[in-house]
Amino acid sequence: MHKFNIDFMGHRNIMFGISLVLLVVAIASLGLRGLQFGVEFKGGTVVAIADSGSVTQPQMTDAFKAAGLPNVVVQGSQAGVNAKAGFIIRSSETSAAAASAAADKAIKAVGLSASEKTVTTIGPNWGANVTSSALLALGVSILAILLYVSLRFEYKMSVTAVIALVHDIVITLGLYALIGWEVTPNVVAALLATLGYSLYDTIVVFHRIKENSQGLVKTSYMSMANESINEVLIRSINTTLTSLIPVVVLLLFGGSTLKDYALALTIGLTSGAYSSIGVAAPLFAMWKEREPKFAALAKKYANAS
Numbered sequence: 001m002h003k004f005n006i007d008f009m010g011h012r013n014i015m016f017g018i019s020l021v022l023l024v025v026a027i028a029s030l031g032l033r034g035l036q037f038g039v040e041f042k043g044g045t046v047v048a049i050a051d052s053g054s055v056t057q058p059q060m061t062d063a064f065k066a067a068g069l070p071n072v073v074v075q076g077s078q079a080g081v082n083a084k085a086g087f088i089i090r091s092s093e094t095s096a097a098a099a100s101a102a103a104d105k106a107i108k109a110v111g112l113s114a115s116e117k118t119v120t121t122i123g124p125n126w127g128a129n130v131t132s133s134a135l136l137a138l139g140v141s142i143l144a145i146l147l148y149v150s151l152r153f154e155y156k157m158s159v160t161a162v163i164a165l166v167h168d169i170v171i172t173l174g175l176y177a178l179i180g181w182e183v184t185p186n187v188v189a190a191l192l193a194t195l196g197y198s199l200y201d202t203i204v205v206f207h208r209i210k211e212n213s214q215g216l217v218k219t220s221y222m223s224m225a226n227e228s229i230n231e232v233l234i235r236s237i238n239t240t241l242t243s244l245i246p247v248v249v250l251l252l253f254g255g256s257t258l259k260d261y262a263l264a265l266t267i268g269l270t271s272g273a274y275s276s277i278g279v280a281a282p283l284f285a286m287w288k289e290r291e292p293k294f295a296a297l298a299k300k301y302a303n304a305s
Contacts, residue, residue: 004234015279026175026177037182039091044092045093045121049089051112055110060110069099096119142165165199167275168268186258187261198276201236202280211228219297220300229281251263
């Protein structure tokens with residue numbers, strides 16, 4: 001099998017710079033534009049129309065606004081290439097009766113049948129429960145990762161692994177803020193899946209570093225870590241590609257209700273594959289090289305790092 005010989009550690013500042021730029025853009029987007037949360041989080045109504053015929057998106061928007069629904073957002077939906085075009089209409093209306101009556105009025109105004117629609121109304125209390133549950137799930141996941149990696153490897157690996165995970169989550173949410181896509185429970189599910197994929201990549205790299213660090217002599221810790229990354233690079237690439245292919249296909253050809261999940265997972269998988277090599281491993285190697293034993297090796301074999 002071909003073995004790479006890429007100087008990742010020698011170019012770690014470039015990788016840190018790339019991450020810094022992405023994080024600055026993401027944080028700026030989150031601060032300036034903010035996240036657009038779906039009705040599942042803040043309460044409201046979702047009207048799904050399976051077959052919209054020849055009705056256009058502006059016509060549908062005008063009809064629902066004229067029917068009295070507040071804060072109307074109309075999104076096209078199509079489950080597949082040969083499926084009929086439809087619409088998903090979101091509103092901040094939390095009264096089921098008012099939402100259903102307004103939907104009937106709007107659908108009648110554009111000449112469609114009421115049988116083509118489904119109306120789902122979510123109260124603000126339920127949305128608050130979804131939000132708190134999502135935050136709890138993310139928090140517990142990160143704490144569990146810290147504990148597992150600390151017990152399985154060492155605490156320095158757990159801290160740098162979590163830094164990489166936070167890196168991936170912030171970039172994913174920042175891009176959602178930048179493009180204005182709604183954050184739905186599907187996005188939260190994708191973020192949790194991203195934690196698993198990103199951690200797996202990082203653990204693969206850390207496991208090889210741990211193996212190669214046993215009885216380390218005649219080379220610096222940084223050089224050994226760089227060699228370890230190159231040894232597992234093919235495996236990381238193959239794992240990422242086989243994971244990304246079905247997700248990208250889902251993003252391109254899936255229905256609108258799945259695209260938010262697929263987009264978040266596509267961003268997360270890509271960022272996770274990068275952060276394992278470009279963030280977690282270099283940070284860990286730099287931290288380890290501050291230990292007296294490895295600092296002496298680094299000083300002695302400075303040219304190798």
